[in-house]
Amino acid sequence: MSASAEPLNRLTALDRFGTDPGALRADIYIPKNFPKNGPLVVVLHGSGQSAES
Known part of the structure; x- marks a missing residue:
């Protein structure tokens, strides 16, 4: 999924966010309003946490 103008209203995986030599993950959340x-x-977090927490 790439960033879009449509509200997602939930945490969603961002599949394409540029060169990723470290196999990193990114999530995106766009509120309806x-x-x-x-x-x-x-928001950055360490490897022991999750984006949801």
């Missing part, structure tokens, strides 16, 4: 040109929030 997200404003056009709204802010980008990036």
Whole structure:
């Protein structure tokens, strides 16, 4: 899945996010009420946590 303008309203795998030599994973969440040109929030976590937690 690539980023889209459509609200996802759930945590969804982001399949294509550029070169990935480390086999990393990324998830995306876009709330239904997200404003056009709204802010980008990036959350990084260690390998012992999950994006959901």
